[in-house]
Amino acid sequence: MSMFRQSIRRFATAADSASPYGIRVGKVQGTVNGFTGAIGNTPLIRLNKISDETGCEIYGKAEFMNPGGSVKDRAALYVIKDAEERGLIQPGGTIVEGTAGNTGIGLAHVCRSKGYKCVIYMPNTQSQGKIDLLRLLGAEVYPVPAVAFENPENYNHQAKRHAERLENAVWTNQFDNTANRRAHIETTGPEMWAQTGGKIDAFTCSTGTGGTFAGITRYLKEVSDGRTEAWLADPPGSVLHSYIQSGGKLTERSGSSITEGIGQGRVTDNLKQEINLITSSFTIPDEETIHMVYRLLDEEGLYMGASSALNVAAAYQLAKNIGPGRTVATILCDGAYRYADRLFSKSWLRQKGLDKAIPSHLEKYAVL
Ligand code: PMP
Numbered sequence: 001m002s003m004f005r006q007s008i009r010r011f012a013t014a015a016d017s018a019s020p021y022g023i024r025v026g027k028v029q030g031t032v033n034g035f036t037g038a039i040g041n042t043p044l045i046r047l048n049k050i051s052d053e054t055g056c057e058i059y060g061k062a063e064f065m066n067p068g069g070s071v072k073d074r075a076a077l078y079v080i081k082d083a084e085e086r087g088l089i090q091p092g093g094t095i096v097e098g099t100a101g102n103t104g105i106g107l108a109h110v111c112r113s114k115g116y117k118c119v120i121y122m123p124n125t126q127s128q129g130k131i132d133l134l135r136l137l138g139a140e141v142y143p144v145p146a147v148a149f150e151n152p153e154n155y156n157h158q159a160k161r162h163a164e165r166l167e168n169a170v171w172t173n174q175f176d177n178t179a180n181r182r183a184h185i186e187t188t189g190p191e192m193w194a195q196t197g198g199k200i201d202a203f204t205c206s207t208g209t210g211g212t213f214a215g216i217t218r219y220l221k222e223v224s225d226g227r228t229e230a231w232l233a234d235p236p237g238s239v240l241h242s243y244i245q246s247g248g249k250l251t252e253r254s255g256s257s258i259t260e261g262i263g264q265g266r267v268t269d270n271l272k273q274e275i276n277l278i279t280s281s282f283t284i285p286d287e288e289t290i291h292m293v294y295r296l297l298d299e300e301g302l303y304m305g306a307s308s309a310l311n312v313a314a315a316y317q318l319a320k321n322i323g324p325g326r327t328v329a330t331i332l333c334d335g336a337y338r339y340a341d342r343l344f345s346k347s348w349l350r351q352k353g354l355d356k357a358i359p360s361h362l363e364k365y366a367v368l
Pocket of ligand 1: 070071072101102103206207208209210211212213260261262305307308333334
């Protein structure tokens, strides 16, 4: 037998079992078709330190490993597939969306891979880095004044009107288009359940459009016969925690948070569909979120954005409430790469009054 064949055979044998260093060699199956084929099937990571500390099994779904870098790749694919299936867009058409970040990035990637044009409206308060990234992914970007949803000049309404002015164009409407939530009912939820062997006692995550939280909650509730608890984690300045705690009273938005991509001033259609399934909710202060950004890096080697850290802070709190011996899952939405100049800058954190949130032994990471 040639050396080459022998080494192939050795590899095949190794591929059938876990590698000695724990890399999932045997689990990788076949090839995938293009960018969209690489979406999903992300690992579920045991967060070792906080699991050991609480006596629970705490897992984070590694959505930052999607090919566009965030949980929103799944929703981007689903809203475009939905438009195609409903005959709303033909080859060469244009996808238009209002988005401050990851959805736009996911859409821009999927549009390139499918040959559609992509137009993005966003509040002009967003960083130049995000605008540049969307443009280099081939999107046409319109930064517009940041006004409330009720105002007709809000970025979402401008996106809708833009699509109406064009031939062969769709406003994907991520906030109220329930194809977004369906992505998580059909993919993220089933993956998480299978990965834990059907053992998730509680799930928690924050919401922007609500697609991720509502979709996963729906699936987990159904598959567990209602046993899995679903806790909504809210940043300061979002109305959902008080909406849930008050049994459905919507208050004015007040306060703000450093977390990007999450927090809501209203109950979107994606969330409304599953509002009765929610066990309860909590608010995670920015201090806890920042602390967890640094803990995840220091303890787990995970370089996570603020919404992921907020989710883990929520899972940690939940584990302490319901544990020990229970399994708690959450979402690691994206990495810290696009937010590094904020999250790891001492002067930025000081401006936000958050520099004291980092314990002195973790200050070494605030190097920017
Ligand atoms: N985290 C980040 C970083 C995001 O960009 C988003 C989407 N805006 C979310 C969390 C929330 O996801 P969803 O829209 O599914 O609620």
